[in-house]
Amino acid sequence: MAYPFQLPELGYAHDALEPHIDARTMEIHHGKHHAGYTAKLNAALEGHGSLHGFSAEKLLRAIHSLPAEIRGAVRDNGGGFHNHALFWDILTPGGSDAPTGKLAAAIDATFGSFGTFKEKFQGTAAGQFGSGWGWLCVDAMGGLSCFGTANQDSPLMTGFTPILGVDVWEHAYYLSYQNRRPEYLAAFWNVVNWDRVASRYEAAAGGWLTA
Numbered sequence: 001m002a003y004p005f006q007l008p009e010l011g012y013a014h015d016a017l018e019p020h021i022d023a024r025t026m027e028i029h030h031g032k033h034h035a036g037y038t039a040k041l042n043a044a045l046e047g048h049g050s051l052h053g054f055s056a057e058k059l060l061r062a063i064h065s066l067p068a069e070i071r072g073a074v075r076d077n078g079g080g081f082h083n084h085a086l087f088w089d090i091l092t093p094g095g096s097d098a099p100t101g102k103l104a105a106a107i108d109a110t111f112g113s114f115g116t117f118k119e120k121f122q123g124t125a126a127g128q129f130g131s132g133w134g135w136l137c138v139d140a141m142g143g144l145s146c147f148g149t150a151n152q153d154s155p156l157m158t159g160f161t162p163i164l165g166v167d168v169w170e171h172a173y174y175l176s177y178q179n180r181r182p183e184y185l186a187a188f189w190n191v192v193n194w195d196r197v198a199s200r201y202e203a204a205a206g207g208w209l210t211a
């Protein structure tokens, strides 16, 4: 997808992730917040025809090479566009408890166990000060890395490919959880689509996978 970017479909109903993520939050988050990032990304790119053929991923990977006058807007709104598209994609009602296959093996090899990984991911997301995201990413050599970013900063801007992300802006959880971010993060695991995360892992790790 390239300019003009369009708000991606959710792929499930607003209330499909209840009780873990409530319908009203999903309506506002997708229909207002994500739509807003999409519109502002398009507005930033409108007068820059030479960039209209590029995907959001490519624009974010090339952030330091973009014209200075739109770099901030693409960082914020391109990041917001791409981060949320990933987020909806890796959520599903009735997700499985844990990954299988190559991703499961890589998580065990990197973090020691799936349980240890969950603790690290959840701790990273809980500890992200202010608004931001918690991520599991593939690095440039196919390895796994877990870290947070502030605001809408995308891991793509620093050479990482995000495969699992959790939005920790208050707009993502405040209606149901208020200030109880750890409860939201604990509930998040119930709606992760591990098949999609695994697909993203295998696509990103690509040639580095030997198994």
Ligand code: MN3
Binding pocket: 029, 033, 084, 167, 169, 171, 172
């Ligand atoms: Mn959000």
